[in-house]
Amino acid sequence: MAAESKYERLSEAIIEGDGGKTLAAIEEALQGGMAPGEVIEKGLTPGMKEVGERFARYEIYLPEMMMAGEAWEQAMKVLEPKLLAAGGEKKKAGRVVIGTVSGDVHSIGKNIVAAMLKMNGFEVFDIGIDVASSVFVTRAEEVGADIIAASALMSTTMPQQRDIIEHLEARGVRDKYTFLVGGGSTSQEWADSIGADGYGRTAGDAAALALKVMAGKS
Numbered sequence: 021m022a023a024e025s026k027y028e029r030l031s032e033a034i035i036e037g038d039g040g041k042t043l044a045a046i047e048e049a050l051q052g053g054m055a056p057g058e059v060i061e062k063g064l065t066p067g068m069k070e071v072g073e074r075f076a077r078y079e080i081y082l083p084e085m086m087m088a089g090e091a092w093e094q095a096m097k098v099l100e101p102k103l104l105a106a107g108g109e110k111k112k113a114g115r116v117v118i119g120t121v122s123g124d125v126h127s128i129g130k131n132i133v134a135a136m137l138k139m140n141g142f143e144v145f146d147i148g149i150d151v152a153s154s155v156f157v158t159r160a161e162e163v164g165a166d167i168i169a170a171s172a173l174m175s176t177t178m179p180q181q182r183d184i185i186e187h188l189e190a191r192g193v194r195d196k197y198t199f200l201v202g203g204g205s206t207s208q209e210w211a212d213s214i215g216a217d218g219y220g221r222t223a224g225d226a227a228a229l230a231l232k233v234m235a236g237k238s
Contacts, residue, residue, distance in 0.1 A: 026054065030063025035070055037087025039094040046098055056102040060135055064095055065223070072128050072204075082125075089127050096135065103138060113141035114166040114234040117159045119151040120203075121180035126173040129203060133169065133220065136227040153183040160197055166237065167230055169220075172203040181206070182214040198233045202226055 026049045033042040042064075049059050071088040074080045116137055120130050127149050134144050145163050147155060160168050168188075172178045181201045188194040201211050202220040211219035218233070220226025 026052065027063045027066070030059060031067030031070065034064050034067030034088055034091050034095070035074075037084060037091050039091045042091045042095050043098060046095055050102075056099045060095075060099060060103075064092065065132055065135070068092055068128055068132050075128075085126075085128060089131065092128070092131055096131075100138065112143045113231060114237075115143045115145070115163055116167040116169055116230060117145045117147060117156060117163065117165045118169040118171070119147035119156060120149040120171045120173075121177050121184070122150055122152050123180060124172055124174055124177040124203075125149045126171070126203075129173065129223070130171040132223040133171070133202065133226045136223040137230060140227045140231055142227075142230060153180055153187045156184050157187045157191060157193070161191075161193065165197060167198045167200060167233060169200045169202070169226065169230075172201070172206060174203075175205040178203070178205055178210065181210075181216065185215055200226065200229060200233075 026045070029045045030042070030049060033045045045063070046059055049063065050056070068088065071080070071085055075082075075085050118130060118134050118137070120126055130146070130149070134146050137144050145159060145165065147159050156168050156170060159165070168184065170181050170184055172181055185194065185199060188197065188199070198217045200218045200220060201214075201216045206219060208219045218229045220229050
């Protein structure tokens with residue numbers, strides 16, 4: 021089977037939210053010589069992006085999006101150990117705490133960013149969805165994170181990103197962390213207005229920004 025067809029099969033399985041079909045497509049791709057990173061970047065990620073776009077256009081609804089997210093999680097359980105094994109002794113790029121803010125249950129964009137960060141050598145601590153602002157800060161302190169990344173898809177939950185900054189300031193640790201924001205309703209203007217350190221429009225942008233941040237710290 022041609023590579024393009026394998027990519028399409030991976031994407032379609034994710035879009036359908038079919039975990040079994042997704043795992044079968046992954047196994048076939050790996051046996052065909054496709055690298056784990058390529059499976060994610062060229063096969064699964066385009067499918068997840070399509071799910072997000074269909075949701076934004078009201079072509080699918082939360083149940084379908086959650087099924088796709090579950091299929092993605094099953095895929096990552098197979099692929100992440102292989103990614104780590106392929107990385108060998110490669111030095112970690114940095115530590116990132118990532119989550120979706122309080123009141124927001126969307127995970128797809130956050131999951132794609134987390135996967136992209138891992139592919140770029142980051143140690144990622146995914147604290148999930150609907151996460152209280154204080155938990156972002158507490159977890160960052162616990163693991164010695166370099167970066168805190170907060171996703172908010174809905175305009176009604178965007179203020180929670182500002183709230184995380186306020187928690188950092190209240191604890192006197194704002195300068196310890198680079199704070200990055202993203203999500204469907206956010207923008208560079210929003211990031212600037214709340215005093216965030218950066219904004220990623222796409223998962224690729226977020227990973228590139230995180231790498232740039234760490235390069236500046238070295």
